[in-house]
Amino acid sequence: MIPIGVSNRHIHLKREDLDQLFGEGYQLTTAKELSQPGEFAANETVRVIGPKGEFPAVRILGPLRKFTQLEISKTDSFSLGVKAPLRASGKIAGTPGIKLVGQKGELEIQEGVIVAERHIHMTQADAAKYNVKDGDYVSVKSAGERSLVFNKVLIRVKDSYALDMHIDTDEANAAGLRTGDQVEIMK
Template structure:
């Protein structure tokens, strides 16, 4: 019942239209590193996210292009930016704060789209059968080590194009003393 853990730093997903506004017409993102989920990558390109009170530079873009622009940050980042985004599953951006995004060739302001990503586990249908769980279910994951911790309310996300991986943000990883590649025990 062990689940590999991936630590997700702040990042942004962009639409094609927003990539063009930030980097120039017909711009193509450059893959820097493949991610745990098949077909996804960390791009070479970064942007600055900015509120009236603060900014964070060097926010990594994750590819490929998405149907909506979304910024995923930690609670620590939210405090620095003086905003209060909700904890949400990816893609659920209604009622979330917006932010200014600055690229090398332009800037945009989104009126919604900043979230703290809900911790979750990606898995295939075969994985779900093996673990006895289903899409949308919540489970717990117990970690080991000096800062042993049990994460409750971990969302199961099932799709056959996924690879087995639990995603937590940097605040959660630091609290439990975890890094990418560590594992946790799934508890139903």
């Protein structure tokens, strides 16, 4: 069984963008640790402004990354008025941009808005156990009143990962899942 992590809208920032939004050398502060070792939800948020709507407080996740990436659900993309494509994290080339407002400044990112592809983080040992490798796609079955099968679930393998399947709020609501619930890879 694989635990579920429901991922609400959030943003990853690169150093230059954090500096522009919060001030030179600003350091994020930890609100809570996340399921993946070394990752955290920061106390800090940014205002996200799209052509049609906005979100006043989108949580920043740390640590800082090499690129800025806003991860939203399909429903969020309609609310903001952006055509965010379904992408694996980090695959931001050709994606739409958006306006960000922080405590000390604002900026318009030229790309980086995605609907994150559902995925499972696992170690090499987990991958051997499930007979999969990094980049594979699998189908996953949930249980309960709204059970369903998630097809095209990306496998992400790195020994620093903790076993966890990430889905967004749209997917979680459709299946009646919450963080901590469990699913299984179909054989």
